[in-house]
Amino acid sequence: MSAYSQDAGTDTSWPIEATRRMNRMYRRQRHIYDGTRRYYLLGRDQLISRLRPDAGASVLEIGCGTGRNLVLAAQLYPDARFFGIDVSTEMLTSAISAISRRGLADRVRVAHADGTAFDPQNLFGMPSFDRVFISYSLSMIPDWRRVLEAAASRLKPGGRLHIVDFGRQERLPGIARALLLRWLAMFDVTPRDDLERVLSAMARSRNANLRFERPFRGYAQYAVLTFPSEPRIP
Numbered sequence: 001m002s003a004y005s006q007d008a009g010t011d012t013s014w015p016i017e018a019t020r021r022m023n024r025m026y027r028r029q030r031h032i033y034d035g036t037r038r039y040y041l042l043g044r045d046q047l048i049s050r051l052r053p054d055a056g057a058s059v060l061e062i063g064c065g066t067g068r069n070l071v072l073a074a075q076l077y078p079d080a081r082f083f084g085i086d087v088s089t090e091m092l093t094s095a096i097s098a099i100s101r102r103g104l105a106d107r108v109r110v111a112h113a114d115g116t117a118f119d120p121q122n123l124f125g126m127p128s129f130d131r132v133f134i135s136y137s138l139s140m141i142p143d144w145r146r147v148l149e150a151a152a153s154r155l156k157p158g159g160r161l162h163i164v165d166f167g168r169q170e171r172l173p174g175i176a177r178a179l180l181l182r183w184l185a186m187f188d189v190t191p192r193d194d195l196e197r198v199l200s201a202m203a204r205s206r207n208a209n210l211r212f213e214r215p216f217r218g219y220a221q222y223a224v225l226t227f228p229s230e231p232r233i234p
């Protein structure tokens with residue numbers, strides 16, 4: 001399990017700014033993260049229950065945080081292998097101890113990388129995955145469209161990309177919506193209002209199938225992009 005994949009001093013591709021920003025955010029928060037986020041990062045367990053990887057399959061989480069999702073998924077799917085990347089070395093420290101505590105280090109590996117540009121061959125010795133999932137991370141990554149492109153390019157033919165994140169809150173009462181958005185902004189969180197449009201365009205250009213839902217009265221958005229088993233012949 002490698003938390004630090006590159007050397008900050010010598011490699012210019014090291015994501016210094018994003019690492020600093022997220023470490024500042026999570027240095028203390030990580031200790032109360034799992035206990036507090038269970039009440040408002042809704043839909044994560046539903047995402048995990050829908051992953052359903054085959055035996056021997058590989059699953060990657062981009063922005064794995066404390067490793068909470070990876071641990072639960074590895075327990076639910078004991079025949080699959082799990083990988084996670086995160087830009088925060090603070091969060092990865094929590095993830096590594098959670099994975100070790102549950103005795104899952106042989107099936108769950110995490111590494112330090114930026115979701116907008118990562119090389120899984122370098123990090124984990126594998127070029128692509130059967131499933132990639134992104135849970136409440138796109139709303140914290142300024143260049144989130146690049147993360148989607150990177151995720152799609154790391155899926156095997158027939159693979160699936162699962163996403164859950166904050167929605168538009170359009171069916172919440174106005175005052176509740178305004179307060180929630182203000183509170184999220186304090187944590188550098190911006191709901192991606194055009195996620196469905198961006199994913200629809202990706203689905204069209206890659207001949208993929210998109211399923212999009214807005215559960216919990218629009219509090220969350222949930223998407224599954226299923227890629228064709230055979231690449232399209234132009």
Ligand SMILES: C[S@@+](CC[C@H](N)C(=O)[O-])C[C@H]1O[C@@H](n2cnc3c(N)ncnc32)[C@H](O)[C@@H]1O
Pocket residue numbers: 018022037041044062063064065066068069085086087088091113114115116134135136137140141
């Ligand atoms: C709200 S947390 C979600 C953690 C976890 N996925 C969950 O559902 O509990 C967002 C995570 O995204 C990570 N993150 C932010 N920017 C990132 C980037 N550019 N690349 C990879 N991870 C990033 C943060 O460090 C943090 O761990």
